[in-house]
Amino acid sequence: MTGPSRRGADLAIALLECLAEAGRPLRLSRVAASLNLSRASLYRAVAIFAGCGLLDRSRRGFVALGPVALKLAQARDEMLRLEDAARVMPRPKPLQRTPATVGNLACHPASVAAVACSVFRRAPKFRIGFANATIDSPWRTALVHSVEFGAVKYRDLVSALDVRHADQCAARQAADILGLLAAGAEGLIVSAVASDPLAEVLLEAERRGIPTVLVDRGQPERLPHVSFVTCNDDVIGATMALWLGEILEGRGRIVLLPGLAQAEPAQRRLIGARSVLGGFPGLAVLAVEWTDWSGVKGYRVTRDLLHRFGDAIDGVWCDSGLQAVGSLRAFLAAKGGRRAVPPHTGGDLNLAYKLAVRHGVPLAAVDYPPAMGLRAVEVLLDILRGRSVPRRIDVATEIVVTRHHSTPSVKPDLWADEHVRWDLPDDLILASGLGISYDPRSFRVRYPGNRYNQSAAARPPGASA
């Protein structure tokens, strides 16, 4: 025999691992040889395991896994099912699964690639760092709230959450990530300002054995990470463009108002929209104007477009309600009630739905869910416990359309009047995943790492907790 001998619990673990690897009954003599065990030690261990049903010695000279092995697997599955049930938020209605949208699993090979994470396994509780790109819009606030909610929900697994905002500066975010590592973060959640400037620092995290979960934005092919939690931006942009094309019956002149030019989600949504609009030869795109996901800029841009094109604009594609509210207001101010506001796309923000419903504007939206922040926390906690996770997770969302404005290919999961919250603030982001009573203005949260129950979203960039 060669190699180190095994004793006690280590012997037992090695024996079980050997049988799991084989997946079939093994000769006792060969097990003893491969594990460098004396036959006496092996036989004693096997007898103990057989006595409780973990192993089976019914076949002479052989050892196999016993019935309790199956019970162990089923006990784990029961535990995971209960965790899963606690995680899944009930929907007001089942998703319609509009015919135009393809299943995400068929779209992205990374969605069905499972990443083994046993190398990251450590004993809880865990110190988590969240490097956030920016805190300059209601959507960013909701994302931070969602991550913080995760730290509270899983307080039995989280020892501290450290949130840092980079104010849309990649250099600052790289410094934030190094700061999180220096402060002892055992896992990172990153909503990336940009990808190339962060590659080296995330590689350093990987070298130190610290796993990273990308959330919302970041180019997974460029950034070292374990999993990417997002929502399918191509489908968001394409679905809203498809609705606009169909509601205009394939004819007319439209303007495209995408969000932030440097942000990958906005780029992908615009690509998705253009790919669909190309199938409507009767639609002319008058202009494409970036809006920084700002209602103020959305208003200014639309006012200028109205000066240029007047009543020629038949429809407005916005990739989010963050700027759609500005466009809607500009049209309402210009029209003075004289003419209907043309169909718009873009949701997310409660005010976008309020304006559309109040003024009878046809609107379609696919909310980009900040609930992905909570999901990212869950994925990171799975990784730190050594569980395998998908390489990519697309958080499901809803298609929302104003009543009577569904089209042949775009069926709503919710009507806008079912989705809007008249009782809650205009700047509420509706797909936060934080429950029906969530109010961003009164959101208070207590977790190790924050102070005075104040959310990190209320802290300006650069300020420490």
Add this chain to the structure above:
Amino acid sequence: MSAEGSGVAVLARILATLADGEPSTGAALARRLGTARSTTFDVLRRLEQAGFVERDARGLIAPGPAGARLGFALFGLAAIEAAAEALLPVLRDDTEATAELLVRTAEGEIVLVQRQAAPGGAERGTAEAVLAMPLAAGRPDAILRLRTCRPVSASERDRMNRSLAAVAGALARCLESTLPRDP
């Protein structure tokens, strides 16, 4: 019993207890087994390092992925345990149908992994994919199945089948990449 034997015995009893009951604290396990806390905690540490136990969302000790792998290994499916755990929830989320990995034996079906969709009444539709099992003579069939309680249009059924095929393909690749070998 020798010290070596007692370590094996405590480990075996911990796993058998977790197979039978609820997740628990280390102290509660030690009390239930009548073993010294120091011995129990030492064995638990080793089991946790090896992945046979882990902490659930409440911080309690529960069977870990390596423990589940033992059950999968009974049917020659140890190679897909980790991937099945990771991918069945996303299959469920993508299709809003209950997703199951099961084996079909002469005695009936044994469900290894199940992630449930929201309850909604009588079952209205199923979709199944049989996993191709290399070198599987004498093994029961491994099945990936979706069950739904809501009306399913033709296009939705097509979408479910595509998502099912994507995950089944991923699991089959895990099986193919693992060749059985003698110890």
